[in-house]
Ligand SMILES: O=C(O)COP(=O)(O)O
């Protein structure tokens with residue numbers, strides 16, 4: 195049970211929305227535009243989670259840690275943004291239990307924030323089109339702070355915008371980046387096991403709790 199919670203911070207990709215089907219389409223359009231082979235959804239699923247810059251680099255190098263050519267990266271960035279903006283919510287879906295969870299927390303008057311490594315200019319239209327934008331008092335995107343999750347910066351900025359103490363914010367996420375950011379910011383953290391954690395089991399990162407569905411979360415907040 196989580197006590198003394200004044201706000202809840204939600205990760206986006208892999209926690210609220212299964213967005214990889216559309217991200218993979220944008221990645222493969224980028225690959226086609228650059229005369230590179232398609233990478234496919236399965237690989238993209240393991241590459242998402244550290245922001246667009248890392249995703250593009252991983253796609254260009256077809257690897258998790260490869261070094262991409264700077265000139266190729268410069269060509270790829272605006273193309274990827276354009277391709278993803280064109281299909282940000284075609285095949286993406288809300289995970290089961292998300293709408294009920296957000297509704298229940300909002301009804302209790304808890305302020306909610308979305309804290310994602312995705313650029314805000316891409317996250318905002320996704321939240322709107324998938325129909326959950328109204329639940330969030332603020333959106334912190336990947337470019338809003340100098341360092342991405344697992345750095346604490348984005349969570350601290352969300353808490354500041356909500357006017358709450360960071361240690362009284364519950365972080366909810368799907369990846370080790372979310373757990374790390376929560377630990378670095380001093381926030382309690384709940385995790386879902388179904389998202390994008392680079393192919394690893396989220397339990398390895400020792401969140402305070404793992405919930406099979408976000409529908410279970412409201413009952414865990416005192
Ligand atoms: O764009 C990404 O890397 C994914 O972002 P998120 O899981 O932090 O929402």
Ligand SMILES: [Mg+2]
Pocket residue numbers: 205206207208209243367368369389390
């Ligand atoms: Mg995520």
